[in-house]
Amino acid sequence: MRYSLEFKPRLNSDVVAAAMALVPQVVRSGEGDTLESLIQRISSAMFYDNNYVLPGGGQYGKKQKRVCLNDTDYSQPRRLSWSVVVKSILRDGEEVLIMYAYGKRNSRIRTELTATPMPPSIFELGVQCYLAVRHVLSIVCASAPPNHCQLLGYYGLFNSKIGRHKDDHELEELYKVLFREQTVDEAVRQSKGAMIPGADVLIYSSGPLPVLFTWCYPRKDAPYVKREKYVIHHYMQLDLPHGSVFVFKAIDDLHFFHEVYIDWRFAEPSQFRFAFVYRWLGSEQQCEFPVKSAPYASPPHPDPH
Helix, strand or coil, rough: CCCCCCECCCCHHHHHHHHHHHCCCHHCCCCCCCHHHHHHHHHHCCCCCCCCCCCCHHCCCCCCCCHHHHCCHHHHHHHEEEEEEEEEEEEEEEEEEEEECCCCCEEECCCCCEECCHHHHHHHHHHHHHHHHHHHHHHHHHHCCCEEEEEEEEEEEEEEEEECCCCCCCCHHHHHHHHHCCCCCHHHHHCCCCCCCCCEEEEEEEECCCCCEEEEECCCEEEEEEECHHHHCCEEEEECCCCCCCEHHHHHHHEEEEEEECCCCCCCCCCCEEEEEEEECCCHEEEEEEECCCCCCCCCCCCCC
């Protein structure tokens, strides 16, 4: 049984348009694009974060030989992280911003954490989505709008996908539940440090490329196999259409691994999809970042702790 929910709310069209206007046309694929032309445009646009990934985009490449994701045709989604600004301070005579960072350093998809001040239009889109689904959010999320957004760019030409993973829980926590060492509620409130414990994830989808969100789980007779041997049932797949708002519940992150990939039954190589992934991050995820030139400032935001 899964608890995550999908909605198609009536959001303010001006708010949506203002957020989408921040995604430049140059990073939107279209008819006539080739792998080479799309790579060149994305690389030269300098819109996405410069994530340095393992060769081939996989987890087994040599870590000392990273390449910039934006210069490749790898299937990993291109990413841009926005955060509300907690405060500005002086460090060794230089101004730095305290912002929220999602993820960890030296992972398969990044060498450093990144954050850019969140534009008001991105914050407002998050508020619109938040108000539309607040009634189903966990307590820690329902108290305030999300303070972090990661834009994920999916492209048919790259066969974009996200591999099997958990966002904020460890498999060992689920085992503790199965062995009755802790309750489900206790396990859900655990965190491996990526988000506020017990927080859900809020995703707004935009673009024609059809993608599937898939939950993966072990067979009943083999609950302790490696995740590569987990199975997928079509009842545990969810289409995320254009304009949808998806609430990924923390309890599902505990119970399942998940992955995202293109639904090639209906997709065209020229299509794209942008996912605005909103999260609730706490003081443990605050980092210092050099001031970047940006034509916008982050709105004030309460700490959800």
